[in-house]
């Protein structure tokens with residue numbers, strides 16, 4: 730299982746934004762939508778062995794929200810970012826009256842959270858990586874198959890999150906000298922992990938890169 734965790738600080742946790750203004754009033758929910766898209770979608774298929782969590786911390790608890798996407802169950806995920814942003818918006822809006830997580834649409838769980846303890850819990854649940862430009866270069870053979878990969882969104886983690894990450898056992902790693910979008914980091918991570926795994930998790934063997942065999 731590959732797990733991504735994104736720390737989001739600008740997206741209105743009430744879901745009160747227009748689908749015509751994803752980057753402005755939506756607090757760059759366009760980038761969160763791209764992260765969801767790159768985490769799960771490949772050409773004509775889905776990565777079912779992937780999960781992605783977004784901690785929406787634009788407002789403090791109890792308004793803060795944890796959104797959890799499960800590749801094995803997810804439906805209604807289309808390649809365009811507007812429809813993914815609509816899934817996110819609808820989930821945030823639907824969760825408002827609940828004090829517990831709900832499955833807002835198949836494979837998309839959302840509920841109240843306290844972001845810092847939730848981040849600590851995720852970091853303690855197994856091998857973890859914190860992707861940051863200031864980390865040590867990610868080794869070619871390094872991506873662990875069951876790792877949780879923590880990323881900022883359009884901003885870097887807040888100081889209290891950085892402190893927690895620094896205190897944790899998460900490996901602080903860089904994907905290269907250029908500051909990338911979070912969604913691009915997910916693409917790079919998947920590719921690096923695919924190469925380590927020798928195939929693509931969750932894809933049927935005939936669609937795996939290892940199935941391409943030269944006969945000459």
Ligand SMILES: C[S@@+](CC[C@H](N)C(=O)[O-])C[C@H]1O[C@@H](n2cnc3c(N)ncnc32)[C@H](O)[C@@H]1O
Pocket residue numbers: 860861862879880881882883884885886902903904905906907908909910911914
């Ligand atoms: C758009 S970047 C954050 C803003 C960026 N630090 C800047 O100076 O503009 C979003 C996140 O992507 C990840 N990231 C971006 N470039 C990276 C790199 N070269 N190596 C590892 N992680 C990176 C980090 O987790 C970062 O918080």
